Amino acid sequence: MAGFTDTAFRIICIRSGAAFVFTEMISAEAITRGNKKTFDLLQRGREERFWGIQLFGSDAGVIAKAISIIRSADPSVIDLNCGCSVPKVVKTGSGAALLRNPGKLYSIVLAMTESTDIPVSVKIRSGWDAASVNFPEVGKAAEEAGASALMFHPRTKSQGFSGKASWKQIASLKKYLKIPVIGSGDIFSRKDADKMFKETSADGVLIARGAIGNPFIFDKKYNDQKPDYNHILYTALEHVKTAVRYKGEYRACRDLRKHITAYSKGLPESASFRNRIVHASSLKDYEKIIKEYAARLNSLKLSSADFMCLS
Numbered sequence: 001m002a003g004f005t006d007t008a009f010r011i012i013c014i015r016s017g018a019a020f021v022f023t024e025m026i027s028a029e030a031i032t033r034g035n036k037k038t039f040d041l042l043q044r045g046r047e048e049r050f051w052g053i054q055l056f057g058s059d060a061g062v063i064a065k066a067i068s069i070i071r072s073a074d075p076s077v078i079d080l081n082c083g084c085s086v087p088k089v090v091k092t093g094s095g096a097a098l099l100r101n102p103g104k105l106y107s108i109v110l111a112m113t114e115s116t117d118i119p120v121s122v123k124i125r126s127g128w129d130a131a132s133v134n135f136p137e138v139g140k141a142a143e144e145a146g147a148s149a150l151m152f153h154p155r156t157k158s159q160g161f162s163g164k165a166s167w168k169q170i171a172s173l174k175k176y177l178k179i180p181v182i183g184s185g186d187i188f189s190r191k192d193a194d195k196m197f198k199e200t201s202a203d204g205v206l207i208a209r210g211a212i213g214n215p216f217i218f219d220k221k222y223n224d225q226k227p228d229y230n231h232i233l234y235t236a237l238e239h240v241k242t243a244v245r246y247k248g249e250y251r252a253c254r255d256l257r258k259h260i261t262a263y264s265k266g267l268p269e270s271a272s273f274r275n276r277i278v279h280a281s282s283l284k285d286y287e288k289i290i291k292e293y294a295a296r297l298n299s300l301k302l303s304s305a306d307f308m309c310l311s
């Protein structure tokens with residue numbers, strides 16, 4: 001997830017039990033230009049035994065060149081983004097724009113698979129809009145070009161994140177392709193994940209929004225119950241410290257606000273916690289605010305019935 005799955009968040013998800021993680025989408029073009037900020041996105045955490053790097057771009061030669069550069073980061077998988085609907089990306093012919101041109105998508109994926117022995121996966125949506133739903137054609141093009149797996153978020157580009165993801169489309173793509181199909185869309189609990197496996201026969205599932213502020217979704221032990229708020233806030237603090245270690249205090253503290261506010265969702269008196277967090281600008285600020293909030297919650301002496309309503 002662009003803007004979210006940086007090194008620290010990936011590490012926190014792995015510690016909670018995530019089996020595999022991907023970087024934010026990374027511009028192939030910026031890699032080939034040696035853009036420093038883009039290279040920062042390629043920081044691999046010590047806990048990341050396996051990791052996927054996701055690239056976006058619209059030029060097969062540039063993407064192949066970017067692959068030769070990112071080899072040294074030792075990705076377990078390289079994914080091509082063909083789903084991003086952000087105008088800035090689409091107008092360059094990248095992301096979801098590739099859904100409109102399966103021939104081009106084929107030639108990019110072919111250039112990728114011919115330039116590396118690292119497995120290549122492709123992330124798609126259902127199509128550009130309701131009138132041009134073409135995921136079978138696009139999926140087949142990726143498979144024929146040598147992709148090892150298909151990641152599928154079954155909404156059209158025009159839908160953005162509105163409506164419901166069509167899990168039926170995942171089931172139908174799974175039947176149509178020989179390569180593994182990994183389903184994405186609207187998994188906010190372990191129960192949802194089980195349901196997607198059952199309804200689609202997908203080979204794997206992706207969790208995106210459901211992990212923001214809730215890496216516990218990956219932890220079997222909690223089985224969709226929220227952990228004790230002390231553990232939630234302890235994890236939030238670990239997240240802060242890990243981000244500072246990898247990004248430096250200034251950048252980490254700015255980027256962390258959206259994560260740390262999300263941890264407090266559903267907790268008592270969370271609005272005032274969030275109001276304080278959005279002004280935090282140093283590690284000390286975060287530590288102070290999180291610890292004071294934990295002390296406040298402890299002083300409320302919540303009963304186990306209160307915990308039930310937190311989940």
Ligand SMILES: Cc1cc2nc3c(=O)[nH]c(=O)nc-3n(C[C@H](O)[C@H](O)[C@H](O)COP(=O)(O)O)c2cc1C
Binds near residue numbers: 054184
């Ligand atoms: C903030 C945000 C950033 C995202 N960035 C990416 C990205 O960089 N690459 C990608 O393939 N999908 C990206 N997605 C899409 C998700 O991977 C996923 O397919 C979609 O959110 C549906 O899954 P969910 O219901 O679990 O969130 C992003 C989604 C969100 C909400």
